[in-house]
Amino acid sequence: MKAFAEKLWKADDEAFRLRMTAEETFDEAERHMSIPMAKKGCDQAIEAWELREKFIRRAEAAAREK
Numbered sequence: 001m002k003a004f005a006e007k008l009w010k011a012d013d014e015a016f017r018l019r020m021t022a023e024e025t026f027d028e029a030e031r032h033m034s035i036p037m038a039k040k041g042c043d044q045a046i047e048a049w050e051l052r053e054k055f056i057r058r059a060e061a062a063a064r065e066k
Contacts, residue, residue: 008059015051022048 022044029037 004062008055008062011051011055011058015048015055018044018048018051 022041025037025041025044028034029041
């Protein structure tokens with residue numbers, strides 16, 4: 001169980017780090033008024049959201065198995 005919890009924590013941490021990267025990309029895009037950079041930030045934010053949703057589904061499944 002501990003290994004599974006650690007795996008979930010790592011997945012959540014990865015999603016958070018990716019979200020922060022997206023925020024930094026958005027900030028940089030705003031400073032440079034760069035549409036391509038803003039698009040890259042959007043792609044990063046979507047990937048972060050997908051990872052977060054995956055984490056939530058795993059956590060819910062684990063809770064149901066108890």
